[in-house]
Amino acid sequence: MKYLYQFDPSSKKFECPKCHQKRFVRYVDAKNRYLHEDFGKCDRLKCGCYRPPNKKHFALENNNIEFIPVKPKTPSYITSSVMNASLKSYETNALYIYLIKHFSKSEVIDAFKKYKLGTSKKWNGSTVFWQIDFNNKIRSGKMYQCWLVHPLKFCGNSLIRS
Ligand SMILES: [Zn+2]
Numbered sequence: 001m002k003y004l005y006q007f008d009p010s011s012k013k014f015e016c017p018k019c020h021q022k023r024f025v026r027y028v029d030a031k032n033r034y035l036h037e038d039f040g041k042c043d044r045l046k047c048g049c050y051r052p053p054n055k056k057h058f059a060l061e062n063n064n065i066e067f068i069p070v071k072p073k074t075p076s077y078i079t080s081s082v083m084n085a086s087l088k089s090y091e092t093n094a095l096y097i098y099l100i101k102h103f104s105k106s107e108v109i110d111a112f113k114k115y116k117l118g119t120s121k122k123w124n125g126s127t128v129f130w131q132i133d134f135n136n137k138i139r140s141g142k143m144y145q146c147w148l149v150h151p152l153k154f155c156g157n158s159l160i161r162s
Contacts, residue, residue: 004030005053008040015044018049027053077162078138082129086118086141087110093117094145120160128160 008028014037016024023044027035035053042049090096090112096119099108111117118128118141126145132138141160 005035008034013043014040016044016047016049018042019044021034021047022051023047066089075137075139078130078141079101080138083116083118083138083141086120086128086130087113087116089119093119093127094125095127097125 005027007025010025013022014024014026015022017038019042021042021044023042024040025043026037026040029035039051039053041051090109093112095117096108096112099111116130116132118130120126120128120143122143123145126143127142128141130138130141143160
């Protein structure tokens with residue numbers, strides 16, 4: 001049998017075994033039942049008391065039930081080919097059309113390349129702002145449709161996800 005546990009998601013705190021203040025967050029299982037009072041973490045940075053469930057101790061108390069931590073959700077990514085395919089057709093891109101009225105084409109293209117701004121067929125050339133994380137992974141893209149009026153006004157947006 002597998003056993004899941006995580007920190008108690010409620011705001012209830014218990015007395016910390018180290019600093020004795022009521023700042024100790026205990027672990028709960030998948031059915032929201034508290035694990036043994038030994039397991040938990042003090043939320044005072046100064047104290048730093050951290051006692052994760054100890055496999056041996058836990059197994060002894062729970063008839064050798066195996067426990068596994070709740071895994072954080074892994075983010076999904078958009079492939080670079082999807083993003084790269086959008087980095088063109090600027091002549092139909094509403095933001096590009098607006099900007100070349102005020103800057104030279106090469107300046108605007110340089111900026112589009114630098115910030116990896118794309119063009120979507122949706123809404124007749126809306127601009128795609130890709131969200132790229134520190135590991136160069138593409139998390140999502142946000143499409144904006146802008147009107148060719150001054151001041152530049154966004155009238156709609158939509159999120160692209162993998
Ligand atoms: Zn403490």
